[in-house]
Amino acid sequence: MTEDFLLELRSEEIPARMQERARTDLAALFEARLKALNLAFESIESFATPRRLALIVRGVAETTTAATEERKGPRADAPDAAIQGFLRSTGLTRDQLVARDDGKGGQVLFAVIERPGIVAGSVLASAASHAIHNFAWPKSMRWGAASSSTESLRWVRPLQGIVALLGDKLVPIEVAGIQSGAQTVGHRFHHPGVITIGSANDYVEKLRACHVIVDGAERRAIIAIGAKMAAKKAGLTLIEDEGLLFENAGLTEWPVPLLGRFDSEFLSVPPEVIQLTARVNQKYFVCAGPDGKLANAFVCTANIDASDGGAKIVEGNQKVLAARLSDARFFYDTDLKTRLDDLRPKLEKIVFHEKLGTVADKVDRVAKLARWLVEEGIVTPAKAGASGDGAGQESPETPASAGVTELADMAERAARLAKADLVTGMVGEFPELQGLIGGYYAAAQGEDPQVAEAIRDHYKPVGQGDEVPTAPVTVAVSLADKLDTIAGFFMKDLKPTGSKDPFALRRAALAVLALIFQNQLRGSVGGWLAEARHGFGAQGIADERAELGTTTLREELVQQFARIYMRDVRDFFADRLKVQQKEAGVRHDLIDAVFALGGEDDLVRLLARVHALQAFVTTEDGKNLLAGYKRAANILKKEDWTGETGTKKELSYTPLPEEQSLIQALDSAEPIAAAAIEREDFEGAMAALATLRAPIDAFFEKVTVNDADPDKREARLDLLARMRNAVHKVADFSKIEG
Structure with a gap:
């Protein structure tokens, strides 16, 4: 006969970002422990809400599997002290040992120990205690009088109660002075009183009756469907956001999506600013109108089923969002009063890296390199955005003999302005907007649309699946920015090692590869990196090499350094190419062969x-x-x-x-x-x-x-x-x- 086991660990609010991982970690810890203790079971379900972690182990056996353990001991003719020591370690007597031939004319003693099955309740209590004490939270705390000792329990938030039931019977557990029982609590507002759980079988439904949905997937489905329906009812379309969906589900035990509005005057602010303000500060979804543009509407998720249908909740959230949007508009309007050109001197006070100078230094290098990429014909209107079949053909709008100087001027101009938004109020508030907001400011201040686009997109592609720029000016600036970063950090021997890549050079290299293949950029990558390295001037040679020995020795060391540098960076790109092409089904050994x-x-x-x-x-x-x-x-x-x-x-x-x-x-x-x-x-x-x-x-x-x-x-x-x-x-x- 098998029974189901319920474990609930109730605490103060668990951060939303930790809940899903905690749920799976609890199940994994418990499963590993039960298998180690030989207690059979059918399956494990786990749950997480803001106030509890829980799991149900289905089909738990009555006892652990009985086992026979054999231990090899000394020879039968060994000294008595050796045999007595073996007996003490096994707990057996001499007549309980078994003698077996050793194949050499002698005999060896063996202890055959029968391990009877252990009742499930004891094993489950041990597994629960083990899981609680060995749980790895990203951040945890101690509390109460016991917190003065480093031996006291650490948990994400103060632990308040434990439910442990095997079938309808209590499994006694005590952790940090908290004893297990059959009682928990329901929703903080709808049902704050005590609930008695009968068994694992009524746990989910009994809590649902008390306004707690323990299944995170179910809460996410309620929010997703409810938010879409609320938007549709208003003639709008919800802008979906999976990360925000998980966060809202992690903040509520009884989610109720509600639609609210904000003043349409705020739509004069870039839509990304509004969406980020709503998402980051308030955890709201935003909506699009019939024309596909951002609408003056949002969806918030309440944690109660209000008697007035949520009118007061919506009113309060509208006021809070209005204040946030007012701040965003203030930053936007204030930033627009200062031209990006006038912000550039402030970049001299921002250190890019202690060994590579300031952001202003980087901007100067990138601007020169972007211009060089155009003047050398590596990035041209004919090549940027070209397919493999069309690479090298002239663009009918821009003859090859014309526009190179203009394109080079625009690439240099975009590069010199690309980082200026780092010192704006908007990026100070929302670092995620760097580049993007600079593009808006450039456009509003009358810069060429191609320059504004390059400022906006020069960080792209940021990761796998991100859009790869194809506009010539953007390609030149984006490529130059990433080549400069790779060249500089390799030059200072700050390249990735093992799993460590603190300066995201692997990501930068993958971005370079994406730009090359998307735009069919032809030329020597080694030559491009050499040009990027030369942009560092005297920094391109390590000081200790420049100061050593005679002129001849110094030149030899510099040349040796350059050879090692280029070998390392080429090997690095070869490795990144293998990674990039692996998903396309290209064999790494063939890349090595070429x-x-x-x-x-x-x-x-x-x-x-x-x-x-x-x-x-x-x-x-x-x-x-x-x-x-x-x-x-x-x-x-x-x-x-x-x-x-x-x-x-x-x-x-x-x-x-x-x-x-x-x-x-x-x-x-x-x-x-x-x-x-x-x-x-x-x-x-x-x-x-x-x-x-x-x-x-x-x-x-x-x-x-x-x-x-x-x-x-x-x-x-x-x-x-x-x-x-x-x-x-x-x-x-x-x-x-x-």
Whole structure:
């Protein structure tokens, strides 16, 4: 016979952001403990509200599983002291030990200990106490007289009550002076009195009758549906926000969504400001009108079912939101009185990083780099936003011969203004608005729309799934900003290590990759980073290197530093490329195979090679050619053979037919593959290499490489080296797995 176990831990209000994690952690802790103690059960359900954590363990067995434990002891002829020590450790007597042959003519003593089942109540009490004392809250506290001791219980908020019932029977538990019982409380206002729980089976419904919905998913569904219906009734559309949905569910035990209004005059403030004010300060949802624009309406979530339908609650929330929006409008109007240009000097007082100077220093570097990216033709109207098929084509609106200077001017202008909003009142109040609010201010102050857009979006893409800019000015500024950050921190040896990435350089690198591939930006990423590093001027060389030794030694050290720097940063980008392409199904070993060629850091071209290579190695020809290549490479490695770079040579003997076939196949494939690579037709290059598959198979089947004739041996090793070199024009096949 099985029964259900209920555990409720009631406390003062648990922060909303902690509830979901706490719910799952409690269930995980309890499950692990029950399994460790061999108590069988069917399933565990867990719940969280602002005032309680609870779980129900379904189908708990009456006792733990009986078990037999065997312990190996000393030999039967061991000294008596050793045997007595073993007996004391097991609690058995000498006649209870079992002697078994050890396979060497002697006997070893074993203790066979029967572990009877333990009643479920004791195990559950132990598991509950263990879970409470080992619970890892993000933040916790001690309280009361016991708090003077570091040994006292820590909990997120003062623990007030424990319910522990197995079936309809109490499971005695005492934690920090709190004894378990069958009583809890209902809703703070609707039913503040004591409730007696009969068993786990009536827990959820008995609390519901007392205006407490213990299931967070159910509360979220009530809020989501209720908010949508309230907005729809007013002819509006709710702007959904999953994070806000979880937060509102974590603030209420009996959620009641209510629609309120604010003065339409506040709509003169940017909609993002209104939404952020409502969300961050008040936990309100906002609504859109029939035209899709932000409406002067919000949805708040009450925690009571008010007798007046919530009219007073709505009225109070409208007053509070009006005050918040007044503050936001004040910041907005005040900020607009000062031009972004006039705010730039204040950036000199903000330290970007102690080793990399101020934000003003960074702005100057980014502005110069953004201009360089345009003037070098890396970012142009024709390339930014282009698809893979259209990369490099001229834009009909902006001829290639015109607009470069104008685009460079706008990129530099946008970069010089991009960080100015950091010293505005609005960003001081809402740091999340940096960049975005600067774009609004730039537009309001008459800046070119492309400049305003670049200021607004230059932080993008911020994370996976974020919009990737395609407007040329924005691309130039966004790319320059991220390249400067990566170059600077690598220069000061502040690169990510292990799981630590305090300056979000991995995210910056992924953003650079997204900008490159979305906009088909062509060129050497290493060259771009070198230009970014040069922007630091004298900072680009570590002081200790600049001061050491003679001029010659100093120059050598600087060059060595530059080589190490570029190697590290290229390896870093290679790793980020693997991460980015993993979700697209691109194999990391193929990326390594192309990177291993060296000198290939045009990432658009590199990825095209990788895609062609992946398509090729999954074909039968590709698999067989890879096998043939690895066999050839192993022979060359074993013989320590480099030959004369594997070039074609005149033979002093008549080759075997299979040998001649491979020579002819290479004569045909090499120029075709080289021409295809030159025009970036990597599929064509792979197709040319595929013709080597049959000849190399036949060669290994019929030809002896290490012939007794030294001329034949040398020629055949050179032929294999030539085959290897032909393949290496596309990728280093030695890096390919399989």
